[in-house]
Amino acid sequence: MSLTHRMNPVSPATFHALHHADAPLLLPNAWDIASAVALADAGYAAVGTTSLGVAAAHGYPDGRGLAGVREATVTLARGLGGRLPCPFTVDVEGGYGGDDHRAPERVADLAVELAAAGAAGINLEDGLPGGGGLQLASQQAELIAAVKERAPDLFLNARIDTHWQAETPPPLAAALARAEAYLAAGADGIFVPGVVPDEDVSALVAAVPAPLNILFAPGRHTVSRLADLGVRRISTGSLLFRTALGAALAAADRIRTGRPPGAEDAPGYAEVQRLMG
Numbered sequence: 001m002s003l004t005h006r007m008n009p010v011s012p013a014t015f016h017a018l019h020h021a022d023a024p025l026l027l028p029n030a031w032d033i034a035s036a037v038a039l040a041d042a043g044y045a046a047v048g049t050t051s052l053g054v055a056a057a058h059g060y061p062d063g064r065g066l067a068g069v070r071e072a073t074v075t076l077a078r079g080l081g082g083r084l085p086c087p088f089t090v091d092v093e094g095g096y097g098g099d100d101h102r103a104p105e106r107v108a109d110l111a112v113e114l115a116a117a118g119a120a121g122i123n124l125e126d127g128l129p130g131g132g133g134l135q136l137a138s139q140q141a142e143l144i145a146a147v148k149e150r151a152p153d154l155f156l157n158a159r160i161d162t163h164w165q166a167e168t169p170p171p172l173a174a175a176l177a178r179a180e181a182y183l184a185a186g187a188d189g190i191f192v193p194g195v196v197p198d199e200d201v202s203a204l205v206a207a208v209p210a211p212l213n214i215l216f217a218p219g220r221h222t223v224s225r226l227a228d229l230g231v232r233r234i235s236t237g238s239l240l241f242r243t244a245l246g247a248a249l250a251a252a253d254r255i256r257t258g259r260p261p262g263a264e265d266a267p268g269y270a271e272v273q274r275l276m277g
Contacts, residue, residue: 007082012153015087015120018045019155019189019211025233026223029091031057031241033079037275038267040084047084048123049076051091053241062238063093065129070096074113081118089121089155090114094129095143103139104146111151121155122147123191126178127164134161137178141185148186157213157233158187163194172203179208189213189233196220198229205230 018025028044030036031053039047051069052062058072073090080088092114095107111122124147126140127133135143140158147156160178163169172195179190191213195201205212211232214221216239226234251261267275 007085009082009118010084010087010120012087012115012120012155015046015089015155016188018087019232024223024227024231027089027233027235028240029053029236029238032076033083034272034276035240035244036076036080036084036088040086041275044086046087046089046120047080048089048235049073049091050236050238050241051093052238054091056241063127063129063131065094065096065098067096069093070110074110074117077114077117077119087120088118089123089157090119091123094125094127094135095147097143104142107143108146108150111147111154111156115151115154119154121157121188123157123159125159125161126182127159127161131165137181140178141181144182144185144187155188156186157189157191158182159191159193159213161193163192166194169194172200172207175204176207179210183208183210191215191233191235193235193237198225201226201229201231 025046026044027046027048028039029048029050030039031050036047051073054072054076055062055069058068060066060069073092077090092110095110097103097106114122124143126135128135144156144158147154160175162175162178175192182190187210189211190208192204193215195204195214196217201214212230213233213235214226214231215235215237218239223234251263254261
């Protein structure tokens with residue numbers, strides 16, 4: 001299917017409903033049009049984007065709130081709009097709003113732009129750019145409220161970074177206090193990456209009155225176990241992008257050293273052509 005033969009837009013309500021289905025939403029995260037189209041073609045109910053994958057694919061570091069990553073993110077959303085048979089949601093880091101009084105307005109502008117492009121949701125984090133700690137919960141709530149006022153149909157997944165890349169995670173109460181503030185501001189779901197133990201996941205599910213999103217941890221999580229714990233959304237984050245990069249490096253190294261490249265699972269040229277139309 002080519003870009004000139006687009007599908008009818010998928011209603012954001014469809015994406016909302018996936019968070020309340022019998023089984024949790026397994027959300028694979030794409031980094032470009034080809035990966036998103038391939039994942040949708042494989043039958044996934046929805047597709048997300050990964051800010052690390054999008055940033056790295058365009059030569060930028062992740063998590064810095066860079067204008068170039070914002071531009072690449074919007075361009076990708078426009079390329080996906082109307083092209084997928086399923087909803088898609090966009091990872092927007094902290095919203096690229098800057099740190100002045102106009103930040104809520106700028107983040108809301110981005111949300112409106114993405115909704116117009118066909119996105120069904122966004123993932124908005126409270127970690128400050130460059131690993132500079134966490135946004136004040138009250139200020140993050142202002143961003144969330146501004147987005148929901150301007151783009152009310154978007155599923156706003158509020159990411160709480162209390163446990164992300166933390167050597168000594170704080171008590172769950174720290175995440176729960178933020179979750180309460182963000183839900184009061186209009187967030188539709190709560191995402192706490194870095195929470196891994198079953199008992200912590202269960203405690204979050206019990207305390208958060210909204211769909212809980214968990215970042216899949218290879219070797220620690222299974223989809224069936226997270227479903228049993230009551231998780232409603234399971235994200236792969238940058239895992240697929242990093243796996244693809246690793247597979248490319250491994251294949252190149254095998255070719256360089258005279259070994260078979262191990263490309264049995266790689267789609268053929270004709271298959272990629274079919275996906276792209």
